[in-house]
Amino acid sequence: MATPWVNSKRKTGAAPLKAGFAVTFTNVDEILGTFDNLKTEVEAAVRPAAQAAAQVLYDEVRSNVQRLPRRWGSNSGTDRRLLDAIYQVFSKDNSVESANGKYSRASYHVSWNHAKKRAPHGHLVEWGHMVPYVIYKDKYGDWHTKVRPERMAEFVKAGYGGKSGKTVPKSMRPYFFVPLRVPKQVPAYPFIKPAYDAKGKEAAQRAEAVMMAAVDRATK
Numbered sequence: 001m002a003t004p005w006v007n008s009k010r011k012t013g014a015a016p017l018k019a020g021f022a023v024t025f026t027n028v029d030e031i032l033g034t035f036d037n038l039k040t041e042v043e044a045a046v047r048p049a050a051q052a053a054a055q056v057l058y059d060e061v062r063s064n065v066q067r068l069p070r071r072w073g074s075n076s077g078t079d080r081r082l083l084d085a086i087y088q089v090f091s092k093d094n095s096v097e098s099a100n101g102k103y104s105r106a107s108y109h110v111s112w113n114h115a116k117k118r119a120p121h122g123h124l125v126e127w128g129h130m131v132p133y134v135i136y137k138d139k140y141g142d143w144h145t146k147v148r149p150e151r152m153a154e155f156v157k158a159g160y161g162g163k164s165g166k167t168v169p170k171s172m173r174p175y176f177f178v179p180l181r182v183p184k185q186v187p188a189y190p191f192i193k194p195a196y197d198a199k200g201k202e203a204a205q206r207a208e209a210v211m212m213a214a215v216d217r218a219t220k
Contacts, residue, residue, distance in 0.1 A: 038218040043102035045214035047090070052210050053203035054108035058088040060199040061110060064191035068125065085112040085119035111192070128188030133177040146178040 065083045087110070094107035112122040134146040147155045155176050159166045168176055196203075 038215065040100075040102075041214040041218035042211065043098055043100065043104060045211050046103045047095075047106040049207040049210035050106035050108050051088075051090070053207040054088045054110055056199050056203040056206050057110045057195050058086065060195035061191055062086050064195055068189050068191065082112060082119045082122055082125065085115075085122065087111065087113060110195075124186070126188060126190050126192055129186050130183050131180065131186055132183040133173065133179055145173075147176055148178055151176055 062083060065086060068082070089109050091107040091109050094109075095103050096105035098104050112119045114120055114122065135143055136146055137143050144161070147161070155161065160168050160176070
């Protein structure tokens with residue numbers, strides 16, 4: 001630390017009165033220990049900070065889905081599938097683990113589960129789509145594309161539809177499905193992008209708060 005000093009000894013022929021600061025730098029080991037502790041605390045906070053940001057975006061995505069029209073949104077029955085398919089997950093492949101088992105980079109993904117039994121058509125909601133064929137809703141609330149009656153037997157024999165999960169190739173769809181007289185454009189109801197637009201700044205602030213708390217703990 002710096003302390004003021006004054007040389008007040010004056011004799012005949014002596015140098016003029018001097019004043020200044022004596023600078024002493026001590027406790028080096030303590031300071032280095034603080035930096036080591038800072039590195040430990042910060043690395044320990046990297047993953048929690050990323051998760052805190054992801055939580056903000058995850059909550060906003062779910063809120064957006066809940067505001068969607070009933071066909072896509074969060075109402076009862078099968079219409080809850082998109083809402084229930086929203087997830088946040090730690091991505092180890094996109095994170096960088098340090099030698100001490102902590103992380104210098106941590107990544108979380110927020111999206112929807114694309115699996116057939118969850119929400120395979122989430123992209124149609126997010127970006128909109130064109131409907132060229134007649135579709136209908138069964139008694140269970142599931143949507144299907146109407147098959148041409150004269151080709152139903154061939155459709156079933158080929159193993160399409162039902163529980164097989166086999167998808168009709170795009171080139172074969174005009175052959176099997178009943179076309180609309182005029183294709184219908186279904187508008188987009190985005191729920192991912194607006195979440196970032198609305199809450200991206202808050203997500204970053206939430207992550208920063210976690211990191212600054214780690215710095216405060218290390219420097220106390």
